[in-house]
Amino acid sequence: MPPAVALRGITKRFPAVVANDHVDFEAAEGEVHALLGENGAGKTTLSNILTGLYRPDEGEILLLGRPVEFHSPRDAIAAGIAMVHQHFRLVSPFTVAENVVLGDQQDLGRAFLLRTRAIEQRVAELSTRYGLAVDPRARIWQLSVGEQQRVEILKALYQDARILILDEPTAVLTPQEADALFETIRAMAADGRTVIFISHKLHEVKAVADRVTVLRRGRSIATASTAEATPRSLAALMVGREVEIGRRHEDRPAVGDVVLALDGVCADGDRGVPAVNEVSLEVRRGEIVAIAGVAGNGQRELSETIVGMRPATRGTVEVGGRRVRSGDPRSAIRAGVAYVPEDRLGTGVAPTMSIASNLVLKSYRRAPISRGPFLRFGRIRDLALRAIDKYDVRASGPDEPAWQLSGGNLQKIVLSREFSGEPAVLVAASPTRGLDVSSIETVHAYLREAASTGVGVLLLSEDLDEILALADRIAVMYEGGIAGEREAGSATVEELGLLMAGGQEED
């Protein structure tokens, strides 16, 4: 019997990167098959290919042994493939039933007038059969995130999808909701449907999937039965063994006093739910401490809390022994906190303003940049010219608006400005994300230089290679808390991968 879905040699190239490099994957009818991998491993690209959003540059897709070609998502839906995205595609003022029939072109949804009663009945049937408790008449905005996800799954089931792709479905769920979701997944598989479960959490993969395919850097590394795999072996596959450990350069200075101290810091995320949970951490002068973790485990919120852009709900941040006022960026700046934000354009710089203006974004209040209420534009220009020269920024001149710069040059502007304030602490959040190789080198060099001049550097990154190359100490963040802390010399990739995926250390 041919597999329900098979991908053979799928390759997808983007201008700067090969997102999928000859990926092979197959899943049988009635199977729950997990796709495991770090951010950027190519999971999302692969599912976008399978749902017809992208077309592969090479390779083929076979459904039940027959090659198919998708020209648009509509073709994929017609072939019985449905995806539940991480960000729901629901119309919030509509009812559950209305959302479920939204994409329906054939059946009940085709009628000119909505046959509300019939649709609601069908939705109710599906929800009892698969244990997806949700009121068909409720409006989307009234529902919790977990319930909204059930609506997305109902949409797929209503279309009678034979292959369901769930993209990190538990990221938004409470543990109880996640357990209920696993029940649903098993019920769907028992029905002969194929469920492709995308995740980077090992215990979930173990709990729900029959088999698992590991992706790393766009390649399919291995497929294994979850019964045989251990979290440790999966973690090793996920992060890769070829990484050398503890490659931090030799001439590191003697580590000094504690310059940044977090004590029991808690903070809420954008949706108002707790995102950072009791984080305590110390960074010393001249030390690079890295926070590893899969994106979305509270790193962004933690970095924003340290620099004052997000109020702490509990706990304290101290810089050089002085307490920083919660939710007050200026207090953090005064205390000597420099910050390289994850969102360069829009937070790190004002996009339509000139390079020169962006270089003085934090120093414009003081002499010699300003005199009384007035800014001294001559000085600002000189300063910009010098910075452009020193940091080798490729730009037409100091008046060029920031948005026209490439990511690497933009990051140089941000770094140059942050260093010019002679900081005590530098918080760098994903400072190399989206940059090309040479810019990454440059950024790494600056971070090392900062540490060697006595700055305490806190680096938040999802890239283990980067962390291992730079850090003296590594803390792993998982679900808002610190899951473990290691000296860079003694940390192993397997261990870190396990912590990142929420595996217990005893496993």
Next chain:
Amino acid sequence: MRIERRLQQPWWLAVVVPLTSIAAAFLISAAILWLTGHPPLHSFHRLFDAAFIAPGALSETVVSATPLAFTGLAAAVAFRMNLFNIGGEGQLYAGAITGATIALLMAGAPSPLVIAGMIVAGAVGGALLAAIPAVLRAFLSTNEIITSLMLNYVVGLFLEYLIFSSHSYLRDSSGFQASVFPQGKMLPDEATWPSWTIHSLVLPLGFLLAIGLAILVWVLYARTRFGFEVRVIGDSARAGRYSGMRTRRKILAVMCLSGAIAGIGGASQDGDFRHQLDPRGLRQASYGYTGIVVAALARYNPLAVVPIALLLGGLQNAGFALQGADFPNGLVGVMQGLILFCALGGELFVRYRVRFERGPVKTTPVTAP
């Protein structure tokens, strides 16, 4: 055909595009004039004559332009920071109310003192009114467009209540005439703002004040720390917060500044032109809303506000002068609309360019992996 964002904006575009836009507006207007049976060239000549050339025309245009310069400046100040203060109308009323009240209270005092009092009172009145949407926006993230707009109606009705429906301090209750046709008390002579005459051109104090304010605002925004902060926050509020700027204070300050400028415009109506609180006249003129048009045409540049106010003021003035059986006032409104339409349409060509291509359009993927 594709429209793409320009990487560089050549300097000449900033000159050529507005001129072309105005020319296009006049071309379309010509077509409409011709269709409605008015010879276009002759009509333009009459219009231009009535607005700028005829004896006293330019002075009348300045009278029309003065309040527009104030409200235009008020709008430009706020819009620069992406604060959409639509409340210039109400803030102008508020300034007119406080200005007239002070003028009546200070009757008998030396004239310069009364005038200064009126200017300050007008500014305070406008600023206090603008503070309402400002506080709501800064602390409760309420949409300032809605709140400032709604306050226009509140203050507008209050203005009418003061004169028509109450026995307020501002209402004239002296004689029989006043009880049949309610109107505001005449302001004392000391409250009449001076004007200067150059040849035959009359320049009222309010107009000169508007020019002075425009220069002041330009300096404030282009040269000071305050202006720098406003521009950064207007560009990206997050970048402003990141840099340690007090964004809430800035919202309050900019809204109040905007309201104060509109309020001085209200006081200028009392002192320069009307010499009484005149609800009907103020409400009919809708200076506040036209001011938004002025600010948009000036691309929020304070120095461009005054010339644009003169242009729109001239058109308005010509409309009054020509209106009659053979030239409906509506036609002038049509022309004003066309100028705005073409000018804003022209903006597209400053920021974007249109490219004509043959064959299939090449697309570059923009999605990240």
